[in-house]
Amino acid sequence: MEFRMEKGIGKLLSVTGCAWLFDAMDVGLLSFILVAIQKDWGLSQVQVGWLGSVNSIGLAVGAIIFGLLADTKGRKLMLMVTLLTFxxxxxxxxxxxxxxxxxxxxxxxxxGLGGELPVASTLVAEHVPQHIRGRVIVLLESFWAVGWLLASLLAYFVIPAYGWRITLVIASLSAFYVFILRRHLPTDQKAVTKNSARPTLSPWQRIRKLFEKPYRRSTIMLWLVWFMIMFSYYGIFLWLPNVLVGKGFSMVHSFGYVVVMTVAQLPGYFTAAWLVEKWGRKSVLATFLLGTAVSAFAFGFATTVPMVLLSGMLLSFFNLGAWGVLYAYTPELYPTAIRGTANGLAEGFGRLGGILGPLAIGVFLSKHLSFEAIFAVFSLAIMVAVLTILVLGRETKGVELD
Incomplete structure (x- = not known):
């Protein structure tokens, strides 16, 4: 019995994780394609920043809309719809x-990209026993690193040889994965049944419930943390190839360095997955974000190849490990009836930071602000998230989901 349960969890993780992988690959490809498009179309730094920010606006809207729909239409259906959309x-x-x-x-x-992630993490959280739930969700997030690695490899081998348009065509083939999701994902009948058994809450009632006394503190904490981590992540990583070019490296070399930095995400996820059931969500999240802040600050001052690679790898290690823990932490703070809504809205609000991050760095570069100053801003944002977790966060390790 135990073996069958573990086998089922492994299947759930791998099937959902591959959908997560395609999401990451698409996000990652944009950072490389922006470099090629800027040269092809002669775009300014501000125009490039707007492309990243418009993408993030879609991420925010998608997280909110599909998070709300997941509580009424089901997690599995919305996961399939979001995959097809992007x-x-x-x-x-x-x-x-x-x-x-x-x-x-x-x-x-x-x-589509923004809608998929909160829906997928909610679905997995509701099908995994509490004693390994945090670890499984961090491992789910580790598929993000594989997606970014695939994006880096596509950028390195395909964009220089065949162009960015062919690269996007290859990425769009992920649409066929919807057939795998339909066949192999478990139904989310438990969540649908629980919600249908209760008086139906309107979307506005579910949103208001997030700010009622039992959940207000957690909601404020999560929205601030999601905002700061997305502001720094999308500001840094969507611009990473451009930043490396600005530091004096060629486009091809910059793409290669990003591949190396991306590989460091995997041990970051695995370390966080191991620690999250030992130290708890709050401690691991704060620790990894502190490591992110220090690494980002060091990256801004890096000029030599060894320092760029070392600080960049540490930045990937800590930042993406923190993301995994945050995805495990968020759904554990709310009951089933509002979990999809809470997850989607927290991530949706955070996407506002994802909008401002790429736009801000475009403006900073156009004003000739130094890389040291730019990355100091991102470090400060992460430190705000650390303090918010320490003051407002509560531990959810071992908590049963209703």
């Missing part, structure tokens, strides 16, 4: 004739 929009963006068309299509790509 895959089809990615394929269409390969045909974009200019800047504005590409920008509109990136919004729809972001819509």
């Amino acid at each position: 895959s089809v929009a990615t394929g269409l963006s390969a045909l974009a004739s200019g800047y504005l068309v590409f920008m509109v299509l990136r919004f729809f790509v972001g819509l």
